[in-house]
Amino acid sequence: MTDFTDIWSYLSRGPLLWLTATLAAYAIGDACFRAANRRPIVNPVLVAVAILAVMLKATATPYATYFEGAQFVHFLLGPATVCLALPLWDNLPRVRKAALPLLAALLAGSVTAIASALAIARSFGISGEILASLAPKSTTAPVAIGISQAIGGSPTLTAVMVILTGITGAVVATPLLNLLRIKDWRARGFATGVAAHGIGTARAFQVHPTAGAFAGLGMGLNAVLTAIIAPMLLRLFQ
Amino acid sequence: MIHALLVILACQLFGEAASHWLALPIPGPVVGMIAMVMLLQFLPAAAAILRPVAQGILGHMSLLFVPAGVGVVGHFGAFGDQGLAIALAIAGSTIAAIAVGALTFAAVARVTGNKDD
Numbered sequence: 475m476t477d478f479t480d481i482w483s484y485l486s487r488g489p490l491l492w493l494t495a496t497l498a499a500y501a502i503g504d505a506c507f508r509a510a511n512r513r514p515i516v517n518p519v520l521v522a523v524a525i526l527a528v529m530l531k532a533t534a535t536p537y538a539t540y541f542e543g544a545q546f547v548h549f550l551l552g553p554a555t556v557c558l559a560l561p562l563w564d565n566l567p568r569v570r571k572a573a574l575p576l577l578a579a580l581l582a583g584s585v586t587a588i589a590s591a592l593a594i595a596r597s598f599g600i601s602g603e604i605l606a607s608l609a610p611k612s613t614t615a616p617v618a619i620g621i622s623q624a625i626g627g628s629p630t631l632t633a634v635m636v637i638l639t640g641i642t643g644a645v646v647a648t649p650l651l652n653l654l655r656i657k658d659w660r661a662r663g664f665a666t667g668v669a670a671h672g673i674g675t676a677r678a679f680q681v682h683p684t685a686g687a688f689a690g691l692g693m694g695l696n697a698v699l700t701a702i703i704a705p706m707l708l709r710l711f712q
Numbered sequence: 713m714i715h716a717l718l719v720i721l722a723c724q725l726f727g728e729a730a731s732h733w734l735a736l737p738i739p740g741p742v743v744g745m746i747a748m749v750m751l752l753q754f755l756p757a758a759a760a761i762l763r764p765v766a767q768g769i770l771g772h773m774s775l776l777f778v779p780a781g782v783g784v785v786g787h788f789g790a791f792g793d794q795g796l797a798i799a800l801a802i803a804g805s806t807i808a809a810i811a812v813g814a815l816t817f818a819a820v821a822r823v824t825g826n827k828d829d
Contacts, residue, residue, distance in 0.1 A: 496775075496778055496779060497775070499778065500772075500774075500775045500778055517774075518774050518775075519774050519775075519777050519778055519781055520781075522775075522778045522781070523778060523781035523782050523784075523785065526778070526782045527782055527785040530782070537782070537783055537786055540779075540782060541779060541783070544778070544779035544782070545779065547775060547776055547778065547779055548776065548779040548780065550769060550776050551741070551776045551777075552724050552728075552740070552741040552744070553717075553720045553721060553724055553741075553769060554769045554770060554773050554776055555724075555739075555741035555742060555744070555745055556720050556723045556724045556727070556741055556744040556745050556747075556748055557720060557745075557748075557762075557765075557766035557769050557770050558745050558770070559723070559744075559745045559746075559747075559748030559749045559751075559752065559766075560748070560752070560759065560762055560763060560766040560767075560770075561770070562745070562749055563748075563749050563752040563753070563759070564759075566749070566753075568828065571826065572821065572826055572828075574820055574824050574826065575816075575817045575818075575820040575821040575824065575826055576817070578816050578817065578819075578820040579813045579814070579816045579817035579820070580813075582812050582813055582816040583809050583810070583812055583813025583816070584809075586805070586808050586809045586812040586813070587805055587806070587808075587809035588805075590804060590805040590808045590809065591801045591802065591804075591805035592801075594797075594800055594801040594804045594805060595797060595798065595801040598794070598797035598800070598801070599797075600794055600797055600798070600801070604791075604794060604798070608798070608801060608802075611802065611805075612805070612806070612809060614739065614742070615780070616739035616740075616741075617737070617738070617739050617742075620737070620739075630787060630790065631787075631790060631791075633780070633783070633784070633787075634784045634787045634788075634790070634791075635798070635802060637777070637780055637781055637783075637784045638784065638799070638802050639802050639805075639806050640777065641781070642802055642803050642806045642807075643806045643810060644774075646803075646806065646807055646810065647810055650807060650810055650811060651810070651814055654811060654814065654815060656814045656815070656818055658817065658818055658821065658828055659828070660817065660821075660828055661813075661814045661817035661818050661821070662814055664813065664814075664817055665809070665810045665811075665812075665813030665814035665817060666810055668809065668813050669806050669809035669810045669813060670806060670810070672773070672776075672777065673774070673777050675773065676773035676774040676776075676777065677774070679770055679771070679773060680774070684828075686770070690745075692813075694738075694742050694745060694746075697737075697738055697739065697742055698737065698738055701737035701738070702737070
């Protein structure tokens with residue numbers, strides 16, 4: 475067994491092991507997603523996170539060690555956001571044409587996301603730091619964390635809530651929108667991007683390119699709007 | 713591929729610098745996205761260079777959220793006995809926001825006679 479522990483301690487010191495594990499876990503998640511006929515409940519992110527969480531627990535690996543390898547994947551979030559410009563540009567004439575429905579949906583979706591979260595939490599007696607952390611959770615992580623700090627929330631709690639919101643949105647969007655009989659890909663994608671930021675956008679791209687393009691737009695616009703209205707709405711619930 | 717990556721990273725770098733310097737409420741990558749849309753408006757030929765790399769990255773955008781997702785697992789304890797209430801608030805508000813957003817879009821599009829081509 476010494477050989478194995480030697481190799482393990484050698485490998486676990488560098489970033490290669492956990493970078494490989496991250497890609498492998500995602501590949502398994504994606505394979506499960508395909509095997510389940512692309513059913514949204516078998517979300518590849520959810521499967522990959524579960525596999526990796528079990529692996530970290532089993533090997534008693536701290537998150538900081540894991541992140542040394544995973545940071546290369548994490549870093550690509552920025553470039554990926556920039557890349558959303560391409561589908562957005564492809565659809566620019568359609569975006570211009572749909573300006574009115576887009577603005578109405580942005581305002582309605584963004585206010586609903588913040589106000590209903592605060593109302594539900596308040597009804598369970600949640601207040602103070604946790605309530606403030608919840609307010610910006612539908613927007614993309616860096617914006618949400620910035621807003622949270624400004625209004626007395628905890629950046630860590632907000633980061634967790636942002637991810638949970640994104641995964642929830644990615645899982646519920648398709649069945650929910652089918653139930654509501656919304657067939658317009660612009661409406662489906664845009665509402666998902668507004669409510670569930672990048673994870674919702676990633677899901678929208680899996681479903682339809684138009685949905686993906688409008689989801690990216692919704693995410694970007696809601697980053698701006700949430701920064702403005704989250705502090706105001708929070709004041710109503712404090 | 714190098715040229716595409718260069719343009720993407722340069723847009724992000726510009727976005728990060730602008731966001732920080734002007735103290736914008738928008739994160740750098742989103743400013744970078746706006747910058748790239750403007751670049752494409754002025755230089756449509758850039759799209760052909762960017763497309764393969766951009767599509768490659770966006771096609772697996774879900775993967776990029778895995779490291780942050782793993783980080784979340786360790787923090788479930790932070791919610792204490794309020795975990796269930798927070799989970800309900802997140803689930804309820806996300807369902808409500810998607811439904812209200814999509815229904816509003818569809819309603820306004822119908823009223824203004826806005827159809828997708």
